[in-house]
Amino acid sequence: MTLLPDPVLSFYQLMVWLHIAVGTITLVLFWLPLRFPKGSPAHKRSGRYYANSMYFVAGSGLLLAVMVLVDPMYFKASLYRPDGNDEATTSAIRQFWSFLLFLCILILTNVSHAMAVLRVKNNIQKMRNIRYLAYPIMLFVSSAWVLYMGIKNTHMLYLAFSGIGLFSSVDTVRYCLRSAITRDDWMAAHIGNICGSGIGVYTAFFAFGGRSLFSDLGQWQLVFWIAPAIIGTFLISKTIKRYTTPSRPKTATN
Template sequence: MLHLHTFLLYIHIIAGALAMVLFVIPMVARKGSLNHRKYGRFYTYTMYILAVSALVMSTMVLVAPTYFKGQLIAQSASPENTLATVRMFWTLLLFLSLLTFTSIHHANRVLQTKADRAPLRQWHYVAMPLLLIAVALVLLVQGVMMSQHALVSPYLHFIFAALGIVNGYQMLSYIFAKRVVGNRWIIEHLSSMCGSGIAVYTAFFAFGARHALTHIGQWQLLFWMMPGVLGGVAIYFYSKKYQHLKTRRGA
């Protein structure tokens, strides 16, 4: 099992590096162009690999933390606190994996179904944003526990809990809205793609590059929040742009 975990880790790292590069190309390319479609597919496949590998690794560690992190726990001065920290850390990774998978899958399905939202109302599809909200609530509870026991900083848990609840709610709102305007599916697709980019870049700064950023202390939060802020600006820009195009065409 350790070999499987190590193999998945290498696959995850390679996919993450590719995804960070591939995300930029379809976002800056003209929408609907050959490059946008081609590199968008490459990015989607890479993100599926990234998310699934992370989901499996996170589940493995959460199910058997003493097996996969036994040496770290045994060498700690406070094994119980270290075990609790491991569980909280990997719950956060599980959430990011779920956020990545849900965002990229929603973006892909919206693109396939366009204005027809009936296929999105099947129970197994609706279960994804509901599960995202549920895990976000777990993060919220863990954040409160962390602030009470001063195990580690709870800020990431609070930030991502809010992000997960908002994302899950927005997906459900789109799926079950009685009526959506003509090109709302384009905005939904681009918003979810941006959401997946936020997840992969945030994961890189918060975990992949955490050792390089340790020396700046609490300023790390700036790098952890930066992808969300920039992604939020991009989502706002695309929403206004395509809403404006619809309004002009309607006029």
């Protein structure tokens, strides 16, 4: 008798491979818009490619995380050992995949807000609805949960990124509720959030693949996980300053 493959597990594995494939492409697409002048057709087109890829990567990652969190023993059966502690294994799986779920929501919030500020620009009143506020609200809740896990388990990675998530969620809501917006405001919001999504996807790469690539380094592997956030924050600051700070007129000399 031929055993048919489990359709749910087959779908899960298909989504995993699609998530990895598109995610790998997105790591490269992140840099493509930087090759073209800001506002040019090529910049806008490559930016849409990146944003759409990010929507798929974050959306598929969110779906996979929810599936694993609902039934860890079904989707991660290989991690359970006959002589192991099933409860401890389930707890570890749920903690790690809760963090990945948080990263997906962080990325979705960043990309959504980055593209939204370009659409509405100075018409900030359009952002005062659930369409734009749903993602930061979800991000706030997931960040609070990651913060709880970080405090409970003294996990520095969770503590660091929960802070980033909480700040990002509050900052996004405050932006949506502002009474007026200038060009520098929406330009800074676009650059900051699109680069923030890049930080998220590179962090997800190291958080997922880094466990096997850098497992021999012990606690030092945390450096590779946090490095994208540190480097990315510095680059965001420099890029925002470049595009929003007006050039100073040259002083006349005698």
